[in-house]
Amino acid sequence: MEVEATITISLSYFLSTATMIYAQHLSLGFPELPIDLKYPGVGIFFIGITGNFYHHYLLAKLRAKGDKEYKVPHGGLFGLVICPHYLFEILGFVGVSCISQTAYSFSFTLGTICYLIGRSIATRKWYISKFEDFPRDVKALIPYIF
Incomplete structure (x- = not known):
């Protein structure tokens, strides 16, 4: 990964984390919600972060050192699905939203979901155009559905 991309992605995650923490701080003193989603959120978050890491690991192993050729x-x-790492990243953000239960985290998660849906559709179209033998039954983001 290029240094510029690494810096941009890291800065994005840092700023989103900082603003979520700030939104959480601003909500102190507000009445608690009737449904506590913290514990299910922790479980969803760990499933998401683990699945995201595993699929990024598989992507990293895809090319040998110095190999520039694209592969399926x-x-x-x-x-x-062609983007399971996006699916698990979405689950991670849903978990964070359940843990924090603020309007900001829910809106940030919704924006992330929309962005990753678009990226997964574009990625699937790219694979179909690049590889003639790409399996047509592989979905963009959600197994068997989408």
């Missing part, structure tokens, strides 16, 4: 990913959920 395999293993994990790559046989069902």
